[in-house]
Amino acid sequence: MQSQSAAPAAAQFRGPLDAARQTLAKEGLRGFYRGMAAPFATVALFNAILFSSRGQAQALLAHEDGSPLTLSDELLSALAASAAVSLVACPTELLKCRLQAQGDKKVAAARLAAAGVDPGSAALYRGPRDVARHVLRNEGGLPGLFKGLGATLLRESLGNLAMFGVYHLSKEAIAHSKGVPTSSLGFSDNLLAGGLGGTAFWLACYPTDIVKSKLQVS
16 A cells, blocks of 8 residues: 555555455465565564664663663663664565565566566566565665665654653553552553554654655655
8 A cells, every 4th residue: 555656547456455355366365475574584683673772772871779761761762772773674674565565476567568568677576585686786786775764764763762652651650550660560561551552653653654665665
């Protein structure tokens, strides 16, 4: 939905349900996992960088009296983590978005042929490594893999500020309502705070995610 043309005449999908229906009909269940290899291969590294850099920032901001970090401390830590993780997220997202926008190679070739375009003249990707090779060869080398880095950094910054900020405030609110310290909160309390934080992440950064996707797929 993000990468298709906004013009009604050129739009391939009428909405998310139509996109799901067409994907299932043309590509099967496998189509819903298009482009998964790149994020799957880097998800461990992504989260390792996100939480370790956030932890390092929190350690630097720790108070000498041992008092809990303030909201501003948490937000500064989130910004530091966002800057670090964007360097992994940007090239990973570029590979994923291009494969998702293309869809199945045979379906894409048929769509080009129907539009009067020779499929042989188009860059149809076989997988994430093929996308990377094409970008390195034809789009300025290594910097080409970081197309959309500014938008990725903005997405991660807005999202993580919202996520960790809401997570922090939610835990404090729950702890206050129960009259206990945040360190005493149970699994369900942390689950609720985490869910609210995750929702806040996408509400805050989704517009920049669309900008990033359009830049990387163009």
